Each structure stands twice: as structure tokens, then as C-alpha cells.
Amino acid sequence: MKKNWYILLMALLFSACGDGEKPVIDTEYPEIIVTDSSFPLQCSVLERGSTVQFRALFRDNVELGGFSVDIHHNFDHHTHSTEVNDCEEEPVKAPVNPMLFIQTYQIPSGLNEYEGTAEIDIPEDIDPGDYHFMIRVTDQEGWQTIQGLSIKIE
Amino acid sequence: MTFPIRLIFFLCIAGGLFYGTSPALAHNGFPMMGQDTTKLSKQDTASEYQDLDEVVVVDQAAMVKREISNSVALVRQDFIRENRGGSLMKSLERVPGISTIGIGSGASKPLIRGLGFNQVMVVENGVKHEGQQWGADHGLEVDQYAAEQVMIIKGPASFKYGSDAIAGVIDIRDKLPPAEEGVGGSVELGGRSNNGWIGGSANVTARKDNWFVEGRFTLADYGDFNVPVDSVFVYDFGVALHQGDVRNTAGRELDFSGRIGYLGKHFRNALTVSRVRTRSGFFANAHGLEPRQVDAAVHDRSSRDILLPYQEVTHTKVINRASYAAGKQFIQLDLAYQRNDRKEWSQYVNHGYMPPLYPAEMPYPSSQERAFDKHVFSLNLKDEWFLDKHQIMLGASGEYQDNTIGGWGFLIPAFQQYSYGVFAIEKFSVSPLWKLTAALRYDHSRIHVEAYQDWFPSVEHADQAAPSDYLYRSSDFRRDFDSFVWSVGVNFLPGDLSLKGNLGTSFRMPIAKELAANGVNYHYFRYEKGNPDLDPERSLQLDVEAELKKENWQVAFSPFLNYFSNYIYLNPTAELDILYGAGNQVFNYTQAEVLRYGAEFNAVYRFTPQWSAELIGEYVYSEQQSGAKRGYTLPFSPPPSGIVNITYQPLGTESFFSPYFAVDLRATARQANIVPPEKVTEGYQLVHLRAGAKVKVFQQPIQADLQVQNLLNTRYLNHTSFYRLISLPEAGRNISLSLKYEF
Numbered sequence: 058m059k060k061n062w063y064i065l066l067m068a069l070l071f072s073a074c075g076d077g078e079k080p081v082i083d084t085e086y087p088e089i090i091v092t093d094s095s096f097p098l099q100c101s102v103l104e105r106g107s108t109v110q111f112r113a114l115f116r117d118n119v120e121l122g123g124f125s126v127d128i129h130h131n132f133d134h135h136t137h138s139t140e141v142n143d144c145e146e147e148p149v150k151a152p153v154n155p156m157l158f159i160q161t162y163q164i165p166s167g168l169n170e171y172e173g174t175a176e177i178d179i180p181e182d183i184d185p186g187d188y189h190f191m192i193r194v195t196d197q198e199g200w201q202t203i204q205g206l207s208i209k210i211e
Numbered sequence: 212m213t214f215p216i217r218l219i220f221f222l223c224i225a226g227g228l229f230y231g232t233s234p235a236l237a238h239n240g241f242p243m244m245g246q247d248t249t250k251l252s253k254q255d256t257a258s259e260y261q262d263l264d265e266v267v268v269v270d271q272a273a274m275v276k277r278e279i280s281n282s283v284a285l286v287r288q289d290f291i292r293e294n295r296g297g298s299l300m301k302s303l304e305r306v307p308g309i310s311t312i313g314i315g316s317g318a319s320k321p322l323i324r325g326l327g328f329n330q331v332m333v334v335e336n337g338v339k340h341e342g343q344q345w346g347a348d349h350g351l352e353v354d355q356y357a358a359e360q361v362m363i364i365k366g367p368a369s370f371k372y373g374s375d376a377i378a379g380v381i382d383i384r385d386k387l388p389p390a391e392e393g394v395g396g397s398v399e400l401g402g403r404s405n406n407g408w409i410g411g412s413a414n415v416t417a418r419k420d421n422w423f424v425e426g427r428f429t430l431a432d433y434g435d436f437n438v439p440v441d442s443v444f445v446y447d448f449g450v451a452l453h454q455g456d457v458r459n460t461a462g463r464e465l466d467f468s469g470r471i472g473y474l475g476k477h478f479r480n481a482l483t484v485s486r487v488r489t490r491s492g493f494f495a496n497a498h499g500l501e502p503r504q505v506d507a508a509v510h511d512r513s514s515r516d517i518l519l520p521y522q523e524v525t526h527t528k529v530i531n532r533a534s535y536a537a538g539k540q541f542i543q544l545d546l547a548y549q550r551n552d553r554k555e556w557s558q559y560v561n562h563g564y565m566p567p568l569y570p571a572e573m574p575y576p577s578s579q580e581r582a583f584d585k586h587v588f589s590l591n592l593k594d595e596w597f598l599d600k601h602q603i604m605l606g607a608s609g610e611y612q613d614n615t616i617g618g619w620g621f622l623i624p625a626f627q628q629y630s631y632g633v634f635a636i637e638k639f640s641v642s643p644l645w646k647l648t649a650a651l652r653y654d655h656s657r658i659h660v661e662a663y664q665d666w667f668p669s670v671e672h673a674d675q676a677a678p679s680d681y682l683y684r685s686s687d688f689r690r691d692f693d694s695f696v697w698s699v700g701v702n703f704l705p706g707d708l709s710l711k712g713n714l715g716t717s718f719r720m721p722i723a724k725e726l727a728a729n730g731v732n733y734h735y736f737r738y739e740k741g742n743p744d745l746d747p748e749r750s751l752q753l754d755v756e757a758e759l760k761k762e763n764w765q766v767a768f769s770p771f772l773n774y775f776s777n778y779i780y781l782n783p784t785a786e787l788d789i790l791y792g793a794g795n796q797v798f799n800y801t802q803a804e805v806l807r808y809g810a811e812f813n814a815v816y817r818f819t820p821q822w823s824a825e826l827i828g829e830y831v832y833s834e835q836q837s838g839a840k841r842g843y844t845l846p847f848s849p850p851p852s853g854i855v856n857i858t859y860q861p862l863g864t865e866s867f868f869s870p871y872f873a874v875d876l877r878a879t880a881r882q883a884n885i886v887p888p889e890k891v892t893e894g895y896q897l898v899h900l901r902a903g904a905k906v907k908v909f910q911q912p913i914q915a916d917l918q919v920q921n922l923l924n925t926r927y928l929n930h931t932s933f934y935r936l937i938s939l940p941e942a943g944r945n946i947s948l949s950l951k952y953e954f
Binding site: 198 | 782
């Protein structure tokens with residue numbers, strides 16, 4: 058209780074003399090930047106039985122946190138895409154053996170710019186069709202940016 | 212209503228002051244309820260008050276405020292009627308210090324000085340309303356037509372109300388029992404242009420000797436609400452809106468209540484049964500923050516249909532209040548049962564590791580995403596003594612609740628919880644000018660959280676799943692919490708001035724979600740992780756209120772200073788979790804020290820008997836003092852805002868009386884004080900108009916009230932709106948009309 062009183066008293070003083078010493082806070086979201094080497098892009102086509110190289114540039118004003126990649130089917134067109142231009146979609150269909158890929162990745166500490174890469178195997182036996190490719194990136198303060206791409210697997 | 216009856220009615224509102232012959236004697240309980248007082252319970256006809264001037268009566272109501280050491284706002288039915296919004300909380304938004312977290316047009320949650328959810332307690336007819344713990348996306352299951360008076364305590368009130376009253380209390384009261392023999396009632400009808408809302412409420416009351424009965428029926432049906440834009444961007448995903456309609460935000464509400472009571476000389480009893488039932492759609496293009504492709508042709512066929520996703524809530528209450536008044540003692544017992552039955556319907560989407568096709572053997576339909584069923588039994592007992600200079604209240608309360616869950620989506624496990632508390636409040640009238648209040652309370656509660664296992668394995672290839680791949684989202688555990696709070700207050704009442712101060716602690720037991728959540732909230736792309744080690748949230752607050760009333764003007768200023776030693780909140784981290792979180796960002800329930808301060812200001816000046824002006828302002832500042840978000844504010848921090856009002860009340864005529872015309876200019880500042888995942892919200896200005904009068908039609912008086920909200924059809928974002936994160940603007944221009952006939 059003693060501590061409470063002290064803080065209350067301090068607070069009174071602070072509120073009377075203005076903001077006092079306030080830590081600088083970060084209010085900016087990290088960015089996912091499309092570069093010439095970024096892959097996949099909106100409407101990219103991936104091939105079954107191949108290994109694709111994921112590549113995206115992440116940037117933050119202070120320090121990046123981590124990123125994750127998620128590939129799931131969009132046969133029902135539920136739309137996670139955050140890109141404005143829609144790709145040509147196949148008719149709605151029921152999934153049989155759709156591809157599912159979820160992976161999280163560390164970003165070395167202290168960086169405010171990082172090129173995220175990952176090798177992703179696209180199995181031979183999965184359903185072809187419309188998929189979502191979700192990229193999530195966080196910064197150290199907990200701001201998260203999501204990019205949802207519509208892709209096709211053939 | 213004839214004049215004397217209305218007078219008695221006002222007296223009852225102002226009641227609680229009357230005990231014996233000392234009108235200044237404060238009643239620490241619910242000062243608005245005449246029912247609570249020994250005087251009125253002994254003297255049902257109250258004929259001796261008939262000669263009182265109405266002006267005196269109004270002053271009595273104001274005096275209630277002067278008698279309580281907490282910062283309070285009293286709102287009566289006429290205020291709610293003149294400011295009626297789509298839900299009770301929207302109707303109260305004009306009160307300084309009150310804002311709302313809105314979702315759609317028919318539901319909203321209260322924010323008192325920037326705090327809401329479980330930090331604000333809602334009490335209806337003396338019993339704590341249970342049902343809002345589940346999330347941000349649903350409102351308060353209360354029939355706004357049944358609310359006759361609302362007392363808002365803008366500060367900690369745990370000492371009287373128990374856990375959850377840490378930031379304040381919204382105490383809603385139904386109409387008082389009829390004072391006179393015979394049959395009476397009212398019919399209200401209304402319409403709102405923005406969302407095609409039509410609805411109304413009818414009630415009938417009857418009294419014979421010591422018995423009375425009352426019934427109410429409320430109905431509302433509304434369409435999609437309309438915004439002054441033709442497209443919105445859910446993230447960057449562009450959504451075209453059909454004629455500005457926010458797809459699938461239509462809803463329906465059907466409420467009824469019934470009451471039967473006995474009003475004896477010493478003994479009184481009232482049994483109330485009520486049910487509020489709502490069905491309302493969620494914006495179809497974004498379930499939470501998740502963009503959804505929709506069949507626009509199906510949705511846009513009608514703006515009034517409710518398609519997936521939508522929610523259904525049925526809230527049932529049975530409350531029995533018994534009281535006994537003898538000599539200087541007043542005893543009251545409340546027994547209550549309530550059930551909150553809530554279902555969320557949405558298409559099955561295989562998020563994360565869920566199977567691509569919904570298994571046929573599941574016990575729920577594929578469209579039942581979540582179901583929560585809450586049963587609560589509660590008891591409140593109080594015993595008051597009215598002595599010469601002392602007023603002592605001893606009280607006890609107990610509650611048991613059982614919560615079960617259903618549906619294919621998991622967020623919080625099932626749990627049971629019981630709690631009890633005892634308290635004592637002493638009011639001491641030192642002199643006619645000085646009053647002191649002191650209170651102590653002890654509470655104990657225990658929560659039992661049930662285990663929950665996923666119905667699907669968290670692996671990429673389900674056919675290779677081992678039993679351990681079916682994750683336990685929650686383990687079976689129990690926790691006990693104890694809490695001890697105190698409060699001291701002072702009132703100083705020299706003439707026109709009223710000064711009050713209150714210093715007190717308050718507490719809140721952590722809820723199941725905070726202790727045990729362990730699932731992905733896919734609508735927000737976040738993995739919410741509870742913390743079973745959380746302590747009861749504690750707060751220390753200093754409230755000061757000064758009010759000066761003169762013949763033509765009055766000013767009020769109410770600053771506060773608040774410190775939380777452990778504010779519980781959902782902290783977004785840099786982590787992304789693969790196993791439990793399916794690649795989503797981890798949000799941890801955590802506790803941090805928080806400092807908050809702010810104030811409300813209110814001034815009224817009457818230029819002439821016809822013209823008056825009012826100025827209202829509110830400001831809140833919050834800052835986390837420790838933990839991962841040190842230096843950040845709290846989520847849903849309302850920006851500073853103010854209202855400038857001009858009211859014109861000309862003299863009426865024989866068939867058109869008590870007319871009023873009012874214009875509100877509302878200005879809200881930019882909110883740049885944000886915490887992840889919020890966005891900076893720009894300021895805005897709005898113009899609202901209100902007008903009304905009692906009109907005689909076929910010799911019958913009908914109260915008509917007209918409102919034009921957002922007159923200029925301004926496009927703006929509300930920082931505390933549920934849909935702020937997807938940048939969905941607030942409703943455009945709305946014209947609403949309501950008619951009320953009393954018989």
C-alpha cells in the first residue's frame with residue numbers, strides 16, 4: 058500500500074507538471090515490401106512436385122520480430138487476399154487433399170530490415186486450384202502486418 | 212398522467228432521501244428508488260407530498276447527487292427518450308465520461324472514462340447483469356424501453372457492488388410500481404431512417420389495494436446500417452458496398468417482462484421475469500478482421516435479411532426482491548436466476564489445421580461456430596439502520612455460475628465459479644454541511660476451469676496424427692481469489708456549492724478468458740493465451756467533484772486520478788506460434804501497472820427562460836507504467852471530446868406543450884495515443900438536432916421526439932468502435948422519430 062501512495066503522489070506531481078519523462082513509443086506497423094526478387098506475388102502460379110523459394114523483404118522503423126507463412130486452399134473463395142487485383146478464379150469446389158503449410162520463422166534480433174526466405178516443397182499429390190499464401194510479420198512491440206496473396210497451384 | 216401523480220412519481224425518483232422528517236438524510240443505497248425507503252414503504256399513497264412544488268422535487272433529485280461521495284451521473288427516462296439510439300448505451304453516450312464500444316447499429320458496450328468490458332459492472336434491478344465476458348463483438352442484453360432511470364457511478368464501487376465494479380457501475384432501474392389504484396400504461400413507437408429501424412414498446416400496469424402487476428413487450432426490427440461511402444477496405448481488400456449498406460448488419464429484437472408485487476405496510480415483494488432476445492448479423496465482408504468473399508447478389512437482395520455470419524442471444528432473468536421495513540431498520544433480500552444463451556453462426560472455414568471438410572460426425576451443425584450458455588444464481592442481502600447521525604448498511608452477496616460451451620470454434624473453456632462477499636458502509640452526518648462515508652468489503656471467489664481438447668489434430672497430414680496431436684487447449688484447474696477493499700468519502704455542501712471527494716480501492720477477479728484462453732481467434736488473426744497465475748486486478752482511485760448551482764447557470768467539474776497495480780490486458784507480442792497458434796501472432800494476457808487521469812466538465816447557462824446553452828467536455832489519459840507496453844496507452848482509449856449545445860424551449864400552446872429544439876455540435880479530437888493493433892483515428896465534428904413536444908391528438912397528449920443524428924452525413928471513424936480496425940465508417944445521417952402515449 059505504501060508504494061501505491063507514493064505512486065499516486067508522484068502521479069499528482071507529474072500530471073501537474075506535464076508529461077514528465079515518458080518513454081518514446083513506437084506506433085508504426087512493420088512493412089512487407091515487394092521487390093524484384095519477391096516471390097510469390099499476387100496471382101503467382103506454383104507447380105506441384107516443385108520446390109519454391111519464398112522471398113519477401115520486411116522492414117520496420119525500430120526492430121523486426123518474426124514472420125510466418127501459411128498456405129491454405131481457397132476452393133470455397135473465402136478470401137483472405139489483401140491484394141486489390143483479383144486473379145481469375147476457378148469454380149468453387151470441394152477439397153479432397155488440399156495442401157496445408159504453416160511455418161513460423163525467427164528474425165535475428167536487432168534488425169530493422171530483413172529478407173525472409175524459405176524453401177517450400179509443393180507435394181505432387183495435392184489438389185490443384187486456388188490457394189491463399191499468407192505472410193505475417195511482427196515487430197518487437199507487437200505490431201503485425203498481414204499480406205494475403207491469391208495464388209494458384211497447378 | 213395527472214399532475215399530482217406525476218409529482219409523486221418524481222418524488223419516488225428523488226426518493227431515498229425521505230426518511231422520517233429529515234429530507235436531507237442521505238441514503239447510501241439506490242437513491243433513485245423510492246421503494247428502498249422506509250418512509251414510502253409505510254406511506255404508499257404519499258398524499259402529503261401532493262402540495263409540494265415540482266421545482267422542489269427536481270431539486271431533490273439533484274440533491275441525491277450531492278449526497279453520494281462518488282462521482283455519479285443520474286439519467287432519467289426523458290433523457291433516454293430524447294437521445295434514443297439503437298441501444299441503451301448509445302442513448303447514454305451524451306453523458307460526460309461515457310462512451311461506447313459499438314458493433315453494428317443495435318449493440319454496444321459501455322465505456323466509463325475509457326474502461327469497459329468486465330471493468331464496468333451493469334446492474335439491472337439490483338442484480339448484476341452477467342453475460343458480457345465473452346468478447347468485444349456483442350452488446351448488452353437490456354431492453355432500453357424498460358430502463359426508467361440509470362445511475363452511472365464513474366469510479367470504483369467494488370465496496371458496494373463487488374468484483375467488476377472497478378471502473379464504474381451502470382445501475383439500471385425499471386419503472387416504479389404504480390402509486391395509485393387502477394390501470395395504466397404506455398405505448399411507444401419509433402423509427403430510424405439510417406437502418407430502417409422500426410420498433411416500439413408497450414406496457415400495462417395495474418394496482419389493486421396492495422397488489423400490482425405490470426407487463427411489457429418490446430419489438431424492434433432493423434436493416435443494414437448505412438455509411439456515407441460506397442466502398443471500404445478490409446486491410447487492402449476492397450469491398451464495394453451496395454448503396455452504402457453495411458452488408459448483413461440487420462437485426463431483430465424481441466423482449467418481454469412481467470412483474471407481480473405486493474406493497475404492504477412493512478413488507479414488500481416483487482417478482483420480475485424478463486427475457487431479451489436478439490438476432491443480429493455481422494458485417495458479411497469481414498468476420499472480425501478476416502476478409503470474407505460474399506455472394507453480393509444474395510446479400511444485396513434485401514437489406515433486412517440476416518444471413519451468415521450472425522449471432523443470437525437470449526437473456527432470461529427471474530428476480531425476486533423482498534424488503535421489510537421496521538422502525539429504524541430496513542432489510543432487503545434479492546434472489547435471482549439468469550441465463551445468457553448465446554450462439555454464433557458462421558460458415559465453416561478450415562482455419563489452421565482444421566480438416567478441409569467439416570466432419571459429419573461432429574455434434575454441432577457446420578454453421579455453429581460458437582455457443583456459450585451461462586446460468587447464474589445470485590443473492591444479495593442488506594440490512595440498513597437509520598440512526599440520528601449515522602446510517603449503517605451491512606450487506607452480503609453470493610453468486611454461482613455455470614458456463615458451458617459448444618460449436619466447432621474454440622476460444623474459452625467451460626467453467627464454474629462461485630463467489631461471496633460481505634460489506635459494511637457507514638455514513639456519518641457530522642453537521643448539515645459535512646458528511647463522511649467509509650466502507651469495507653471482503654470477497655472470496657473460486658473458479659473451476661474445465662479441460663478442453665481439440666476435435667482435430669494439429670498436423671499437416673491428418674492421417675498420420677498421433678493422439679498427442681489433438682491438443683489440450685485448456686487443462687482442468689481451480690483457483691481461489693481473495694480481496695479486501697476500502698473506500699472513504701467526504702461531502703461538503705455549503706449552499707449552492709457541492710464538493711465531494713472519494714478515495715477507494717476496487718478489485719476485479721480475473722475471468723475465465725484471462726486465466727485460460729488458449730485458442731486462435733481467427734477473426735483477429737491472433738492466438739490468445741491466458742495466464743492462470745493472474746492476480747485479482749486492483750485499483751486505487753481518487754475522485755473529486757465540484758458543482759456550483761446558481762439561478763441562471765451551473766458548472767460541474769469532476770477530475771479523477773487512478774492507479775492500477777496490475778491491470779490485466781491482452782498484450783500483442785512479437786512472437787508467432789506454430790503449434791497452438793497455427794502461425795498466428797501470440798497475444799498474452801498479462802498484468803501491468805497503469806496510471807490514468809482525466810476529468811469531465813459541464814456548464815449550463817440560461818440566457819432567458821427560453822434560451823439556454825450547455826458545454827460538455829471529457830478527457831482521459833492512460834499510460835502503462837510497467838511491462839512490455841510501458842509508455843503505451845490502454846486499448847480503446849477515447850479521445851478528448853466535447854459538445855456545445857443550444858436549446859430553445861418556447862412557450863407552448865394548449866395543444867402543443869413543452870416544446871424544445873436543441874442543437875448539439877460535437878467535436879472529437881484525433882486519437883494518436885494507441886497500442887497495437889490499433890490505428891491512429893482522426894478527429895471529427897458532428898451536428899445533431901433534437902426537437903420534441905407533447906401534442907394533443909383527439910384530446911390525448913402524445914409525446915413526440917425527433918432527432919437528426921449526423922446531420923451533415925459526415926464520414927468519420929470512431930476510435931472505440933469494433934469495426935475501427937477495418938476502417939469501417941460510422942453510420943451516416945439518421946432521422947429518428949419516436950412517439951409516446953401514456954394512459
